[in-house]
Amino acid sequence: MDQICIDVTENYLPPTENPPIREDKAGLAQELDRRWKNGSKIRIRFINGSESLKERIKNAAETWLEHVNLTFEWISEGESDIRIYLTTGDGSWSYIGTGALKIPQNKPTMQFGWLSEDTSDVELNRVVIHEFGHMLGFIHEHQNPKDNPIIWDKAEVYRRYRGAPNF
Numbered sequence: 001m002d003q004i005c006i007d008v009t010e011n012y013l014p015p016t017e018n019p020p021i022r023e024d025k026a027g028l029a030q031e032l033d034r035r036w037k038n039g040s041k042i043r044i045r046f047i048n049g050s051e052s053l054k055e056r057i058k059n060a061a062e063t064w065l066e067h068v069n070l071t072f073e074w075i076s077e078g079e080s081d082i083r084i085y086l087t088t089g090d091g092s093w094s095y096i097g098t099g100a101l102k103i104p105q106n107k108p109t110m111q112f113g114w115l116s117e118d119t120s121d122v123e124l125n126r127v128v129i130h131e132f133g134h135m136l137g138f139i140h141e142h143q144n145p146k147d148n149p150i151i152w153d154k155a156e157v158y159r160r161y162r163g164a165p166n167f
């Protein structure tokens with residue numbers, strides 16, 4: 001089974017009961033109050049990782065730049081908006097949009113839990129584009145409360161996800 005992303009928020013609870021959500025032109029759900037200002041330059045720093053893996057992640061992440069009015073500045077030291085931690089045997093996640101700015105400088109704002117030199121390009125692109133989507137303010141589609149067309153088979157959902165790691 002594909003490994004999935006863990007939801008994280010800089011607060012233990014969402015900032016408001018019903019955060020304002022809108023769909024962008026592509027129909028993606030985005031949290032309006034965590035969007036980066038148009039034209040922002042987002043400073044991104046890797047906490048660790050090999051040069052080759054960092055390069056692959058950068059290339060995958062920059063796929064987004066064709067679709068947003070933002071720039072990424074990859075820095076190797078100093079204060080950053082986004083800090084990426086690479087580890088293995090743990091989950092992948094990212095804070096949503098500008099929520100990352102509330103995280104202390106000594107903590108990651110995005111984690112990749114299973115990327116290595118051996119990861120295929122398909123899997124690396126999938127995970128990096130997914131987590132950078134969160135960094136840009138997008139949420140999982142099932143969290144979009146608006147006109148949600150998904151009709152859940154609740155019994156099946158509970159059956160499938162009641163085991164590890166979803167306690």
Ligand SMILES: [Zn+2]
Pocket residue numbers: 005006007130134140
């Ligand atoms: Zn996710």
